[in-house]
Amino acid sequence: MSEVRAAVSVEELVVGYGGVTAVDGVSFTVGVGEHLTLLGPSGCGKTTTLRAIAGLESPRSGRIAIDGVHVYDGAAGVEAPPEDRGLSMVFQSYAIWPHMSVFDNVAFPFRVRGVSREASRTAVERALALVDLAGFGDRPATRLSGGQQQRVALARAVAFESKVVLLDEPLSNLDAQLRVQMRSELSDLRRRLGFTAIYVTHDQEEAFSLSDSIVVMRAGRIEQQGSPADIQGAPRTRFVASFLGMRNIFEAEITPATDGLVEARLADDTVLRARDPWGDGRPGKAAIAFHPSNVDVRKHAGGTAGTVTRVLFGGVTAQIFVSSGPLEICAVTRPQADLAEGRPVTWHVAPEDCLVLRE
Amino acid sequence: MAATQRIRLPAETALTAGLCVVVTALVLAPVFAVVLGATHETGGLSLRSLVNVVSSARVIGNTLLVGFGTTALAVLIGGALALILVRIDTPGRGLLEQCVILPLYITPLLTAIAWSWLGSPRGGLLNVVGRELLGIDQLVNLHGAAGVVFVAALAYVPLPFLLVSGALRAMDPALEDSARVHGASAAHAFARVTLPLVLPAALGSAMLVFVQAMGLFSVPAVLGMPSGFYVAGTEIYRLINNYPPRFGQAAAWGLLLLAVTALLVWLQAAVLQRRSFVTVTGKAFRPRLVLVGRARYSLAAVAWVYVAAAVILPVATLLWASLVNFITVDPKLMAFDLRHFRYVLFTYPKTYLAAQNSLLLGIATATLVCGLGLGIGWVLVRTQSRARGFLDQVSMIPLALPSIVLALGLLWTYVGVSWLPIYGTIFILLLAYVTHYLPFGVRAASGALRQLHPELEDAARVSGAGLFKTLWLVVLPLTRPTLAAAWTLLFILAIQEVSASILLYTSRTTVMSVAVFDLWEAGNVNALAALSVLQLAITFVALTLVLRTRQRAVAA
Numbered sequence: 001m002s003e004v005r006a007a008v009s010v011e012e013l014v015v016g017y018g019g020v021t022a023v024d025g026v027s028f029t030v031g032v033g034e035h036l037t038l039l040g041p042s043g044c045g046k047t048t049t050l051r052a053i054a055g056l057e058s059p060r061s062g063r064i065a066i067d068g069v070h071v072y073d074g075a076a077g078v079e080a081p082p083e084d085r086g087l088s089m090v091f092q093s094y095a096i097w098p099h100m101s102v103f104d105n106v107a108f109p110f111r112v113r114g115v116s117r118e119a120s121r122t123a124v125e126r127a128l129a130l131v132d133l134a135g136f137g138d139r140p141a142t143r144l145s146g147g148q149q150q151r152v153a154l155a156r157a158v159a160f161e162s163k164v165v166l167l168d169e170p171l172s173n174l175d176a177q178l179r180v181q182m183r184s185e186l187s188d189l190r191r192r193l194g195f196t197a198i199y200v201t202h203d204q205e206e207a208f209s210l211s212d213s214i215v216v217m218r219a220g221r222i223e224q225q226g227s228p229a230d231i232q233g234a235p236r237t238r239f240v241a242s243f244l245g246m247r248n249i250f251e252a253e254i255t256p257a258t259d260g261l262v263e264a265r266l267a268d269d270t271v272l273r274a275r276d277p278w279g280d281g282r283p284g285k286a287a288i289a290f291h292p293s294n295v296d297v298r299k300h301a302g303g304t305a306g307t308v309t310r311v312l313f314g315g316v317t318a319q320i321f322v323s324s325g326p327l328e329i330c331a332v333t334r335p336q337a338d339l340a341e342g343r344p345v346t347w348h349v350a351p352e353d354c355l356v357l358r359e
Numbered sequence: 360m361a362a363t364q365r366i367r368l369p370a371e372t373a374l375t376a377g378l379c380v381v382v383t384a385l386v387l388a389p390v391f392a393v394v395l396g397a398t399h400e401t402g403g404l405s406l407r408s409l410v411n412v413v414s415s416a417r418v419i420g421n422t423l424l425v426g427f428g429t430t431a432l433a434v435l436i437g438g439a440l441a442l443i444l445v446r447i448d449t450p451g452r453g454l455l456e457q458c459v460i461l462p463l464y465i466t467p468l469l470t471a472i473a474w475s476w477l478g479s480p481r482g483g484l485l486n487v488v489g490r491e492l493l494g495i496d497q498l499v500n501l502h503g504a505a506g507v508v509f510v511a512a513l514a515y516v517p518l519p520f521l522l523v524s525g526a527l528r529a530m531d532p533a534l535e536d537s538a539r540v541h542g543a544s545a546a547h548a549f550a551r552v553t554l555p556l557v558l559p560a561a562l563g564s565a566m567l568v569f570v571q572a573m574g575l576f577s578v579p580a581v582l583g584m585p586s587g588f589y590v591a592g593t594e595i596y597r598l599i600n601n602y603p604p605r606f607g608q609a610a611a612w613g614l615l616l617l618a619v620t621a622l623l624v625w626l627q628a629a630v631l632q633r634r635s636f637v638t639v640t641g642k643a644f645r646p647r648l649v650l651v652g653r654a655r656y657s658l659a660a661v662a663w664v665y666v667a668a669a670v671i672l673p674v675a676t677l678l679w680a681s682l683v684n685f686i687t688v689d690p691k692l693m694a695f696d697l698r699h700f701r702y703v704l705f706t707y708p709k710t711y712l713a714a715q716n717s718l719l720l721g722i723a724t725a726t727l728v729c730g731l732g733l734g735i736g737w738v739l740v741r742t743q744s745r746a747r748g749f750l751d752q753v754s755m756i757p758l759a760l761p762s763i764v765l766a767l768g769l770l771w772t773y774v775g776v777s778w779l780p781i782y783g784t785i786f787i788l789l790l791a792y793v794t795h796y797l798p799f800g801v802r803a804a805s806g807a808l809r810q811l812h813p814e815l816e817d818a819a820r821v822s823g824a825g826l827f828k829t830l831w832l833v834v835l836p837l838t839r840p841t842l843a844a845a846w847t848l849l850f851i852l853a854i855q856e857v858s859a860s861i862l863l864y865t866s867r868t869t870v871m872s873v874a875v876f877d878l879w880e881a882g883n884v885n886a887l888a889a890l891s892v893l894q895l896a897i898t899f900v901a902l903t904l905v906l907r908t909r910q911r912a913v914a915a
Contacts, residue, residue, distance in 0.1 A: 017743065056817050081369055082820035083828075095818035099836045112824040112832070156822070166821075 006065070007032045007164055007196035008053060013062035014074075015045070015052050022048040023059075024220035030213075032163075035190060035197040037207040040217035041243070046200045047092075049217070050166050053198065054089055055082035067163060083112075088157035089166040092173065094149045096141045102128070102152055103137035109160040120159075127159035130189060147178050154186070158193055165190075167199045171206065183209060204244060208232065216240050234277040237359040241289040246355075247330045248295065252288040254356060256281045261351050264288045268325025270304040274354035287357040294353035295331035297322060299338050303348030308341050322347050370826035375744045378734050382753045385794040389768025390760070393617060396610030396771040408611035415594075419615070421583075422573060422591040425507055426619075429572035432512035434565045436665060437519025438557075443658045445527045448648045450659050456524075458666045460517040464898050465670065466855035467514035468577035468872055469891050472879055473673035474501050474510050475581050476680065484676070506582040507590070511572055513669040519564035526560035527553075532647040545649075559631050566627050567758065570620045574761020576858040577872075581879065591616050592763050592858065599770075599862055610771060613764040624759045674895065680888035699889035707886060712867075713874035714893075716785060717854040720870060724792040725849035729842050731793070732800025733808075737830065739801070740808040741816070754801045762795045766859035769794075785868045791859040796849055807841035808834070847905040851898050 006029040015023040023045040030036040038046035051057040061074035071080040096105055106127055110120035128134055131151035157165050171179045187210055190197055201207055207214050208228045215225040224236040235241040238249055252264035262276045297320055306324035318335040321328055329347055440459055444452050477485050478501030489498030538548035576592035584593055591612050598609040682695045703710050735754050739747055769791050773782040781787045819829040857872040864873050871894050878887035
């Protein structure tokens with residue numbers, strides 16, 4: 001079996017402080033030149049995992065290899081300090097040294113490895129040009145805007161041409177507009193320079209738009225890993241489904257049906273046809289999940305009857321809550337005058353948008 | 360997988376282990392030596408020295424009197440000044456606040472000498488003036504217990520003042536407001552809310568003062584010894600300097616002092632542990648000022664009286680004595696010139712040696728304490744090392760260790776260590792100074808490090824800098840404003856040190872304060888005044904530099 005060579009591999013990693021286990025048996029590999037994102041809510045252990053790869057946290061057990069070399073091996077007692085791992089990192093706080101100029105910040109990885117200022121000049125200026133900061137070299141680092149500091153941090157990470165760049169929520173401190181712009185610049189930069197990236201974020205939009213593969217984490221463990229399309233198309237657990245915005249998750253009784261689909265009977269006796277990518281169509285109790293934007297709510301049409309209980313307007317869309325027996329279904333549609341509170345409606349979800357969750 | 364990394368000692372572990380060894384050698388070795396010296400004689404275990412000491416009831420009583428008296432008076436004055444200058448609309452608060460802490464920078468030796476001239480029973484200037492003008496035979500008598508307590512308290516007032524005023528500033532005024540809203544009178548709110556909240560700070564400062572006062576040497580040497588009033592500090596000095604020196608007996612005194620201060624530190628910790636207050640949020644509040652009407656002028660006057668007694672009067676007396684041809688109160692006989700400065704600068708043989716030693720010691724002490732403080736502070740703030748508790752506790756022990764006891768311990772340690780012949784050299788003084796001021800360096804550096812985002816260091820590590828390069832290229836430059844201020848203050852304190860130096864110096868390693876003390880013992884009052892003025896001038900220059908660095912740090 002031919003495989004992409006691993007730039008970074010993490011096996012059975014456990015990191016903890018005192019009585020808390022922040023990362024509990026995490027394994028994944030990143031291929032050379034790939035962009036992998038660790039995605040999850042705060043406190044899920046994603047940043048701790050990244051810092052352990054960098055050598056900034058000391059794990060309890062497991063193995064971490066970079067470019068085929070074990071930089072951490074709990075059983076063998078191997079633990080390389082961060083400076084010997086040959087990585088670059090962009091920090092959430094940017095960590096731009098305020099006592100240095102922009103040039104000296106970017107040249108730091110060269111300086112500490114004994115490369116003279118003159119010898120590093122070409123590489124540093126190229127990196128500054130890549131992030132649109134050509135000519136900013138002599139500026140004191142303190143006289144930069146947040147966005148510019150972010151660019152300096154990026155330039156510092158790519159100037160030395162490390163094969164692996166770690167990024168810890170690099171865009172979370174920027175305002176919304178700048179964040180979208182920097183996201184696409186980051187993506188261009190990685191394609192152009194071809195480095196391997198491990199990226200930590202809690203923002204699913206960032207994760208899906210940048211990544212080749214995504215690791216969804218929760219409470220120190222991996223919930224699901226795969227390509228953005230795999231995860232978006234078939235979240236494996238209730239946690240991943242709700243993290244991706246599938247607000248409608250209900251208990252259901254599953255029975256096999258035709259075309260590889262199953263039939264799911266909900267508590268309001270609605271029967272929905274659904275995909276079952278994580279089961280084999282076996283009957284029994286399971287959960288059913290669908291995204292609010294996939295719920296078709298109409299005044300008169302086929303589907304289950306219900307009543308609109310609440311409407312929340314949100315600009316171009318509106319959230320509509322429909323009571324259907326003991327359930328409350330959430331739908332997102334364009335605002336419509338006849339879908340007002342108290343009106344009788346019907347709702348329906350297409351089989352391809354409806355998913356059985358086995359965990 | 361290909362080749363694996365070789366196993367090696369991480370830099371963090373090496374640094375932590377190294378610092379543990381250093382603090383053990385600096386702090387624990389002399390403490391251990393004092394215990395050993397007090398309980399052993401050449402024949403083996405012997406408690407004779409201890410028994411001798413415990414039976415000297417008078418000196419023990421004097422020491423406790425000075426210890427408790429000084430502490431009570433200093434905390435009372437310091438606390439009152441803090442209230443007057445922080446919580447009341449006293450006119451000239453800003454200037455007064457600067458003046459009230461000046462005694463920190465003037466060694467108590469000089470204050471004591473000045474007050475001994477002002478208040479000695481017969482020839483004291485105040486008494487002479489009193490006799491001439493008021494016809495009162497003896498206005499004041501500062502020789503003896505009262506004088507020692509009075510002058511020592513004057514000298515140590517800044518410690519309680521700083522701690523209590525800090526606590527008052529960190530207190531949310533809403534706490535008092537809510538007591539008032541719920542029906543308490545202003546006085547009641549003060550007694551039931553404010554006082555208990557500043558109690559930990561007051562107790563903490565009382566501990567600091569008490570440790571210093573129990574081991575006090577210079578003040579009782581000047582104001583006590585002439586009238587036969589001995590305390591532990593002067594008793595230790597007498598035992599070491601008489602022939603033959605009685606080290607065992609001195610060590611027993613050291614152990615006794617150590618036992619008393621350790622007991623009180625433990626008691627204080629026990630008292631404070633049971634009451635934990637979350638009033639210090641790291642946020643500074645604007646304290647609510649109490650308006651007291653015309654009484655505010657009287658309160659300002661009270662504060663100025665303190666400044667006059669602790670700073671203006673002693674410094675003016677020293678200046679006057681350094682310039683006047685001979686000490687007299689008859690204005691017709693007074694003539695002023697620079698002959699005493701000429702004598703001190705060009706004739707007196709010890710001036711240059713002492714000044715050189717003091718400056719060297721000041722520079723080396725300040726540098727080493729800042730360096731060690733940064734290292735220890737870094738381990739405390741940035742690592743999860745199991746040695747943190749040990750480093751924290753041991754590096755704070757000198758706060759509970761009177762410096763004369765520390766000096767005794769060093770004497771005892773190095774007099775017998777032939778492979779490290781530092782006894783009788785300037786290095787043993789350096790060890791004493793570095794150990795004595797170590798807690799100050801650790802506190803200053805830890806505070807600065809807590810202000811520094813740890814990712815600034817992480818970024819350097821990931822960029823390829825090892826731990827020591829990171830400390831040198833990132834941590835040191837970023838903590839420089841704090842460390843520079845700490846360095847200068849340490850320099851000022853070190854060039855004025857008396858209590859440890861007096862036991863450890865030799866004729867080759869004399870320092871400025873010892874030279875001043877020598878001149879005092881020789882009765883050469885005018886030369887002594889001139890030398891003191893020179894010492895104060897160095898302090899003043901250094902202090903100006905601190906204030907300027909601080910202003911620059913604020914401006915940046």
